[in-house]
Amino acid sequence: MSLFPGTAAEIAIEGGEPLPPGRKIEGRSPWQLAYERLRKDRTAKIAFATIVVIVLLALLAPIIAALVGHGPNQQFINTGESASGGPIGPNSTFWFGTDENGRDLFIRTLYGARVSLVVGVLATMISMALGVVFGLTAGYLGGAVDTLIARMIDVMLSIPFLVLAISAAYIWHPSFWLVIFIVGVLSFTYPARIVRGQVISIKEKEFIESARALGAGPLRIMFIDLLPNVMAQVIVYGTLLIPAAIVAEASLSFLGVGIPPPTADWGQMISDASGYYQYGSWWYLFFPSVALLITTLAFNILGDSVRDAFDPRGGGLYV
């Protein structure tokens, strides 16, 4: 028995477990391991399939609208409104009923998915990019830079998200891109702290030292050497940021400072419906709410599974 066993196979054999014929021990990266675990997770598969369906419906919305023959903002004054001008319930022409403007809620719910998904994904990309840059900088450079960034985050966190977001929407007028920008920028603090923590724990390792000895500059070390090692964490929290961003966007639209009308948006639709459900128009409230709930639930379940796959030992999700 050598002091330094050369291959993994040797170790396994010494461990006593004979390998079944035809099977080799292969090295697996954490990514491969996580992917394997994720593939075996039934709930994750269902959540993922749900997300695929939602994305497809969002992509196909214009085609479905053309097939049904109702545009998202088209008003059906004669067929889509009750005698008193209120919304009408689901029927064979309007599957999800109509709103108070005689617009087809089925088509609008489909179009709402486009807004939610685009805002959710783009805002998450902004916050992840900012989080990576600030987290890497604070963690790697440390000292005064770290303190400065930490205090900046403290200031941002000192104002509740919605208060800050609606103030921003007050200063600059609400628009689609402003919502993405606000949601993205205001949620970078979370990934930033994760990345910072990770960087601090690995920046003293030998491979970073050797990179420095080879003459690599801080930028190279941060983005070429450190970044790939924190990427798994960033992805995990990224999948959990998407549903949060979708809810944030819907909340802003619900409060009237999100996506401006007449764009079909779930938060806006739910807010508009609030004036009608007491008169029995349940469909107006029901369909956009269920669509929003299914979407955030699917993303949260998938994010939860992705986190479990990368860190099977982990405790609570929101620690």
Added chain:
Amino acid sequence: MIRFLVRRIAQAIVVLWATSVVVFLLFFVGPGPSQVAREFAGRLGTAARIAQIKHELHLDQPLYLQYLHWAGNLLRGNLGTDYYNGVSVDTTVAAAAPVTISLVLGAAVLWIGYGVLSGVISAVRSRSLLDRSVTTAALFFYSMPTFVLGFSLLWVLAYKLSPVTTYFPFHGYVALAQNPGQWFEYLILPWLTLAMVTAAGYTRLTRGSMLDVMNEDYIRTARSKGMRESRVVMRHGLRSALTPVITLAGLDIGTALGGAIIVEVLFGLPGLGWVTVQAITNQDLPVIMGVVMLSAAFVVVANVIVDILYAVLDPRVRLN
């Protein structure tokens, strides 16, 4: 302890100061002095009123003097004048604060109580059917946007049940001092809504933290002394598992005091969040700035309290 306190409070003051600078820059410097005066005057401001405001807010002076004037007022507890409604912002805030405090404290009792209880049960009976249902429910409510849950409760309890009972009102608020019974009636749905969406995080946090703690050596020691399991769980497990829960609770309460916006708008509670949205709709800048600074103060103070509690609760934490 004293040194820690002084340092922590100094830090909090720095954060508040920086926040005030950011708020000042955003609202005062962005649009320029004439625009600020016009915005302060509100939608119906006259030329004379705008000139008066320009003078009152020192807008005709250099920026740093404008800031000093504004910040000086803040320090004296003067949040400014609401020119649109012709009252001081302090009055508006003082009228709204009790509503928000009633809402948040009542809901906090519910969400912490339910969250901790379900988290402990879930951890003690880990991987059981009960655990699975509790954690699934937590994920479900965590994913649920506040207004979706609020409307669901309103739909079922206030609308559908209205032929049977009118115990659950749709909208409005009655002060505690005026009629405690009605105060409770008007708040029960808002409490439930806020508590249910918030509790989910506590269930998961308590569960995770309990699972970690119950694997500690001192838990084994306690068990091997022959201590009853319930006592091990409550005395030895829960006490240290609670530390992260307290942290989260402090931060959540602080944040909610400054902005339980959605719940207040949904249920027509005239609290601080409702005032904020109202101010945005009316383009009432002084109120917006006042509420923003007040929320920041709530959050920063909550942070300090949490840090102090942390040390009191967990003897392992050394303050220096």
